[in-house]
Amino acid sequence: MISAIAKKHVQDGVFDREIIMIDAFSRQQIAQAIRQFSIGRISNYQYEQRVSACISTEDAIVKRFMSDADWITDDDEFSLKDEQLLTAQEKEENARIILFLRSNLEYRWPEPEITTLSWSYITGASCFLVTIILAQYGTQRLWQATLGTVILVCLWAHHLRNKRKKREQDALIKASGGDKSVWPFFNHEEYRQALARPIYLAGPR
Numbered sequence: 001m002i003s004a005i006a007k008k009h010v011q012d013g014v015f016d017r018e019i020i021m022i023d024a025f026s027r028q029q030i031a032q033a034i035r036q037f038s039i040g041r042i043s044n045y046q047y048e049q050r051v052s053a054c055i056s057t058e059d060a061i062v063k064r065f066m067s068d069a070d071w072i073t074d075d076d077e078f079s080l081k082d083e084q085l086l087t088a089q090e091k092e093e094n095a096r097i098i099l100f101l102r103s104n105l106e107y108r109w110p111e112p113e114i115t116t117l118s119w120s121y122i123t124g125a126s127c128f129l130v131t132i133i134l135a136q137y138g139t140q141r142l143w144q145a146t147l148g149t150v151i152l153v154c155l156w157a158h159h160l161r162n163k164r165k166k167r168e169q170d171a172l173i174k175a176s177g178g179d180k181s182v183w184p185f186f187n188h189e190e191y192r193q194a195l196a197r198p199i200y201l202a203g204p205r
Contacts (some may be wrong), residue, residue, distance in 0.1 A: 022104055023059035030054065030065050031101040038094050040080045061100070061107035061184055096191070100184045103194050108186040109178065 033050040036042045042050070051069040054062055080086065086094070100107075178186050185191040 021058040021060075022106070023055075023057040023062050024104070026054040026057055026059065026062045027101040030062065031098045034094055034101075035098055038080060038086060038091070043077050043079045045077045059107070060109075060111070064107070064111075064184075096182065097184060099194050105185070105190060105194070107184060109184065 030051055033042070033047050037044065037047040048069045051065050054066055057063065078084070179188055182188055182191040185194065
């Protein structure tokens with residue numbers, strides 16, 4: 001069930017209402033999947049299936065896990081058995097994530113603004129067509145060198161743009177008081193309050 005938490009805030013002297021979507025059911029499903037994967041009860045493929053099966057939602061933290069779920073299936077199927085035990089830091093991070101998912105806290109981190117390669121593909125394709133036309137008046141070696149240069153320039157431009165976006169996002173987070181060391185909590189105060197009333201650190205097995 002998705003609960004809507006109404007939050008009042010003042011904007012230009014006028015009270016407004018902002019609706020924050022908390023998808024408690026999907027959060028619980030993801031929390032269970034993380035815990036069971038962490039202790040070796042399900043494989044990475046099963047984890048991806050459970051997270052991806054969450055209903056379409058506007059809860060930002062659920063959307064974040066759903067969009068990131070497929071990275072874990074890049075490798076062959078595996079479970080975290082004795083030879084792949086989590087480190088103490090990884091266990092702490094997972095416990096913190098589970099604690100957040102079982103809370104009714106708003107996920108306050110901004111969405112990552114890392115751009116896709118689509119704009120680079122368009123630029124690269126345009127340059128590629130120009131290169132082919134110019135190649136009609138040059139040698140094959142010149143054509144290959146020019147094409148390679150175009151590809152490198154497009155990829156490098158994409159890399160620089162993402163770095164700039166990340167710097168801007170980090171500056172925004174820092175200015176707003178966010179602390180990455182306690183993600184997905186926004187700051188230590190949120191984390192401290194949640195620890196004071198742990199809802200689900202043991203949880204369903």
